[in-house]
Amino acid sequence: MLRSPAAALLRRLAPRITGCSGEAGSSTRRTLPPYISSSSFLARFSSTPTSSPPPSSVGARDDEAEDDKLPGSSGDSGARLSISVDRAGLYSPPEHSHEPSSDSDLVKHLKSIINFRSGPISIAEYMEEVLTNPQSGYYMNRDVFGESGDFITSPEVSQMFGELIGVWAMCLWEQMGQPEKVNLIELGPGRGTLLADLLRGSAKFVNFTKALNINLVECSPTLQKVQYNTLKCEDESVGDEKRTVSKLCGAPVYWHASLEQVPSGFPTIIVAHEFFDALPIHQFQKGSRGWCEKMVDLAGDSSFRFVLSPQPTASLIFLSKRCQWASPEELEKVEQIEVCPKAMEISEQIADRISSDGGGALIIDYGKNGIVSDSLQVCILKLFRYT
Numbered sequence: 001m002l003r004s005p006a007a008a009l010l011r012r013l014a015p016r017i018t019g020c021s022g023e024a025g026s027s028t029r030r031t032l033p034p035y036i037s038s039s040s041f042l043a044r045f046s047s048t049p050t051s052s053p054p055p056s057s058v059g060a061r062d063d064e065a066e067d068d069k070l071p072g073s074s075g076d077s078g079a080r081l082s083i084s085v086d087r088a089g090l091y092s093p094p095e096h097s098h099e100p101s102s103d104s105d106l107v108k109h110l111k112s113i114i115n116f117r118s119g120p121i122s123i124a125e126y127m128e129e130v131l132t133n134p135q136s137g138y139y140m141n142r143d144v145f146g147e148s149g150d151f152i153t154s155p156e157v158s159q160m161f162g163e164l165i166g167v168w169a170m171c172l173w174e175q176m177g178q179p180e181k182v183n184l185i186e187l188g189p190g191r192g193t194l195l196a197d198l199l200r201g202s203a204k205f206v207n208f209t210k211a212l213n214i215n216l217v218e219c220s221p222t223l224q225k226v227q228y229n230t231l232k233c234e235d236e237s238v239g240d241e242k243r244t245v246s247k248l249c250g251a252p253v254y255w256h257a258s259l260e261q262v263p264s265g266f267p268t269i270i271v272a273h274e275f276f277d278a279l280p281i282h283q284f285q286k287g288s289r290g291w292c293e294k295m296v297d298l299a300g301d302s303s304f305r306f307v308l309s310p311q312p313t314a315s316l317i318f319l320s321k322r323c324q325w326a327s328p329e330e331l332e333k334v335e336q337i338e339v340c341p342k343a344m345e346i347s348e349q350i351a352d353r354i355s356s357d358g359g360g361a362l363i364i365d366y367g368k369n370g371i372v373s374d375s376l377q378v379c380i381l382k383l384f385r386y387t
């Protein structure tokens, strides 16, 4: 993409991340959580001869080594089992400072996650917080599109874009035998411009528009309101129930936080434009230890920096899935691979829905056909006024 949402990070939010300078744990500020190494674990679970009396357990802190008598042991001599619990990795209080900070709420939040974990987070987690954190996520409480926003998308450039997609949708509906009810689903509709142009363009084909149940999958409450206005929605009472209807075509409109929530059982037409490129990605880098996940950590000066995971992460499973679709020659050439598990999951949901309900999907995004190494971009634009 320009992960156009990276435009996300564009102007306001983008916490800066410096390049991947090394493996996690090489930070000057602090070391990574003490991962359990078998030697340190065994050293604390050992049978030791002792001649001195065991310390009283009364009043002893449970994080101190305790030498309790074993049932059946004679007490003050002979081999005894010493057990203690290494709690160092269980809680690591976040660093606390009274210094005034210029960090935004989102940056503070990201730093607190990394501090609380005592270790780095995946790029996917970082990206998800930056884009869709309910309080300060990029999309969540502002309209970022168009000339007055941060970036522009095809539907915002020309109405022809949505109208042409409308022609495709009507052809598909015809091919399906003009079903009386059809779920028209748009994933990540932004301002709702594409759909509004689609509905205006197809308004004369009344049998088509009468069949529509419009379902919008949108995570942002602010953009949901913008979509409501763009589609000229009104709330209506039908008996005891309320429903929202688009006055552009008279079709009912529903909003959902995910595709899974859209009711199934009808033939389905799915449209997604620049939606998949807004989903969080993981990145993996080839190294002497094999593929390691690239993570986001804090450097000594508290800025964000990339590090490599010190040990395999759970998301490696998605890397191996991705690699199944690549040729050995292609894999040989790349040093870094980007994987989007959420995109894999949603694609599977789309395929399942279409195979059970019938229909089709039109997914439009812009990028390379093949392994993507690094599409994540963070730009900060500073505007200067020349006088």
Ligand SMILES: C[S@@+](CC[C@H](N)C(=O)[O-])C[C@H]1O[C@@H](n2cnc3c(N)ncnc32)[C@H](O)[C@@H]1O
Residues within 6 Å of the ligand: 004, 005, 132, 139, 145, 153, 154, 155, 156, 187, 188, 189, 190, 191, 194, 217, 218, 219, 220, 223, 257, 258, 272, 273, 274, 275, 278, 279
């Ligand atoms: C790059 S914009 C594209 C907008 C629109 N399709 C267009 O072309 O103008 C991505 C859209 O997906 C929405 N979105 C991003 N992540 C989402 C998620 N996980 N679930 C639902 N919607 C999401 C954003 O709020 C936004 O509406």
